[in-house]
Amino acid sequence: MLRHPKKKHRQYLYQGDPLAAPPPPELETILERHRGRDDALITVLEEIQNHYGYLPQRQLQYTARELGLPLSRVYGVATFYNLFHFTAPGRYMVRVCRGTACHVNGSRQIIHALKDKLAINEDESTPDGLFSLQTVACMGACSLAPVLVVNDNTYGRMSPESAVDEMEKLKRENAILDAEVRA
Numbered sequence: 001m002l003r004h005p006k007k008k009h010r011q012y013l014y015q016g017d018p019l020a021a022p023p024p025p026e027l028e029t030i031l032e033r034h035r036g037r038d039d040a041l042i043t044v045l046e047e048i049q050n051h052y053g054y055l056p057q058r059q060l061q062y063t064a065r066e067l068g069l070p071l072s073r074v075y076g077v078a079t080f081y082n083l084f085h086f087t088a089p090g091r092y093m094v095r096v097c098r099g100t101a102c103h104v105n106g107s108r109q110i111i112h113a114l115k116d117k118l119a120i121n122e123d124e125s126t127p128d129g130l131f132s133l134q135t136v137a138c139m140g141a142c143s144l145a146p147v148l149v150v151n152d153n154t155y156g157r158m159s160p161e162s163a164v165d166e167m168e169k170l171k172r173e174n175a176i177l178d179a180e181v182r183a
């Protein structure tokens with residue numbers, strides 16, 4: 001008799017409907033302000049991103065349900081504009097200026113060096129959640145070009161090497177902070 005190889009069954013653990021509970025209060029407050037306004041989707045997404053630092057998947061699902069919109073429309077708008085991000089920002093938000101003064105002084109090389117060093121592209125975060133990389137327009141510090149900003153700290157007259165060194169320093173600083181928290 002021909003025997004069938006033993007079928008493997010995947011086991012799924014039903015964990016309930018993740019949207020069964022009402023939206024968290026902070027999201028409810030945002031949605032409440034714009035409920036019934038068909039043209040408010042971009043504003044809603046901006047406010048969600050301002051609050052969470054990015055657009056969490058669950059919050060987008062709540063938004064679609066609560067505003068009575070197809071989820072595809074919410075994602076369609078969110079992916080159309082590159083100001084929106086879908087992953088949590090890293091602990092260190094690294095912004096490289098690509099304004100004219102910084103560009104002519106080598107910001108492109110700095111961006112390449114940081115992409116290599118962090119192994120990410122623009123608008124991405126490292127898998128350990130430590131760094132996010134963005135490029136931005138003139139930050140008003142042209143006399144210091146080329147300029148790099150990490151969180152609220154501005155670094156002027158950078159080179160690819162000094163930018164990479166700063167990432168190393170931040171990594172070490174972060175390891176020390178983590179060790180202090182664990183101690």
Ligand code: FES
Pocket residue numbers: 097098099100101102103137138139140141142143145146147
């Ligand atoms: S061009 Fe970079 S700070 Fe102005």
